[in-house]
Amino acid sequence: MRSSLPACLTFVLSLPACLGASAELSSPHASAPAPPIAKRIAHELVAHGHTRVDHYYWLRERGDPEVIAYLEAENAYTEAATAHTAKLRAELQAELTGRIQQDDSTVPVRERDYFYYARWVEGSEHPLYCRKHGSLDADEEIILNADALAKGHDFFATRELEVSENQQLLAYATDDVGRRFYTIHVKDLRTGELLADEIPDVSGALEWANDDQTLLYTKQDPETLRDYQVFRHTLGDAPGDDTLIYEERDETFEVGLWKTKSRAYLVLDIYSTLSDEVRILDAAKPDAELRVFAPRERGLEYDIDHLGDQFYVRTNLDAENFRLMKTPVAKTDKQHWREVVGHRDDVLIESFELFDEHLVLEQRRRGLMELSVQRWDGSDAHVLDFGEPAYVAYGTGNLELDTSTLRYGYSSMTTPDSVFDYDMNTREKVLLKQQKVLGGFAPEDYVTERLDAPARDGAAVPISLVYRRGPQGRPEPGPALVYAYGSYGASMDADFSANVLSLLDRGFVFAIAHVRGGEELGRAWYEGGKLLNKKNTFTDFIDSAQFLVDEGYAERSQVFAEGGSAGGLLIGAVINMRPDLFAGAIAAVPFVDVVTTMLDDSIPLTTSEYDEWGNPNDKQYYDYMLSYSPYDNVTAQDYPPLLVTTGLHDSQVQYWEPAKWVAKLRATKTGDDLLLLRTDMSSGHGGKSGRLARLEEIAFEFAFLLDLAGRAD
Structure with missing residues (x-):
């Protein structure tokens, strides 16, 4: 639900008094609600001898009551300006909700001697995480009730549910703000009790060692939010006594954590946009030293998995579209890598899946995903045929090595999400589940x-x-x-x-x-x-x-x-370049203040993204970014109607980027087309956390579009 607003922020005559100097009333139409106009305070930004004046830099102060008042005033204006679509929004939300089978569950996935799945009950926002021992006919065990944990929170997310090697302990991470600072909890599945081990302010990534006593987890920098530290925790110890086993000091790199499919190794992925370095740890020896798999090199990307006495390596080494290599467990430097699948100019290898007797490649050809299957001796190689002009296919839930069954997901723009089991020997497939779409949906009514x-x-x-x-x-x-x-x-x-x-x-x-x-x-x-x-x-x-x-x-x-995040940057750029082409646009959590953000290495994600956008401390990149940055290129021209959304706690694109952009557009653009800023005061980058609550946001966006298109009736 949208945060409640103070009574003085409902666009009655007392509004200017509520906002002090931060807003004043103006309206292109006497009968229309008046948008808030943010105050202007000149703030000079100097780089390479060039000065930019940012009049809305003050909106960066999240804790300033005047900033909050401005955001709430924009919310109130948005609500007032779209009040005529309230009935349509309600109809759309009911329609969206009505297509969902609310009592639903995922396809159970085998992991050793349990089958794990999630299910939802009528009216729930979050799932029950469940398992059955040995057989799908066994009694259900609810290992975590996320909907109960979410009660009383406007936002709630769980991450990284991981069971210990003996499958009797569950570690999971929760966030009730939306800023992606998580707290790790450990639950004894034999008794249902939470252990005293509670580790706050972590990034959420965690893995068990094989001794059922040791957890590895990552922490982020409190300012930049860069995942850069890996700690080792022994059950029963105070979190403050946990051992730092790795810290990444290069601010352009981040750290990820996972376990190989064989469960034999814990893996630290240390990555930037253009380079990777993997460090491995024997999962049975969590106190051992980390081992560098292959040292980082500028431009060398690779990722690994393990089977038997070999590691398998997907890499761009002398292969723009990547190839697959293997190397002995004891000799992992790249000089020992030997080719398994070579580079192809027309095929991009995106990932791979290992089985005892088969190799599966997820690869992209002419823009479409393929699942390529072959035996390890190279025989019986084939690519699954999906028979539609546009679709997506991907491996899912393949946690076991000792099987000839590939599980994959499939959907197209007319085919609901489907899960299949595919026998890699007989080439027979079985549909396990297809998303039920209620309300009379029939695929043949649509064309892709x-x-x-x-x-x-x-x-x-x-x-x-x-x-x-x-x-x-x-x-x-x-x-x-x-x-x-x-x-x-x-x-x-x-x-x-x-x-x-x-x-x-x-x-x-x-x-x-x-x-x-x-x-x-x-x-x-x-x-x-x-x-x-x-x-x-x-x-x-x-x-x-x-x-x-x-x-x-x-x-x-x-x-x-429409576009979101970096896609919101796209929206900002194209409506600067060709505003006449579009009848309306939606920019969700948009990254629009490119130059200022990329010059500020205290802002989350900045230093790790120089290889994506360029480093504006280099004048060549500064000038190029400045030529397209949506915020810097706002001009006095007619813009199409625009809906901009953000979250106050967004950790990826800070709320002030869209807020500043809207403020500058209001003060600069010509014409009187609608300009709306909608800030979720209780969420972050992904918006609302509940599966049904999200539909309110979608209904609002659809009503905005349908109203502009004259299709509101």
């Missing part, structure tokens, strides 16, 4: 397509789209929502969304533009949208939207854009 949009430099940008089938197949041009991300090499796959049906059934086309900066077309596609090529991400999006208009998938005056 895969298109290639010509970019201005000759590249072909893939587009995945879906729409409701019309009497003649494709409907007449109407409203279209175009979504993209385009950063960090993250590929946006064409998966299923029951929520999007609410737009499709009201005449929208939904399209995902697979712009450069993602990795859909291989590593070169990623490199073509980062650093000094970043503007390709934005022009790809613009060219994709224009293509949908030119090809008759979208009405010229009804193209809408």
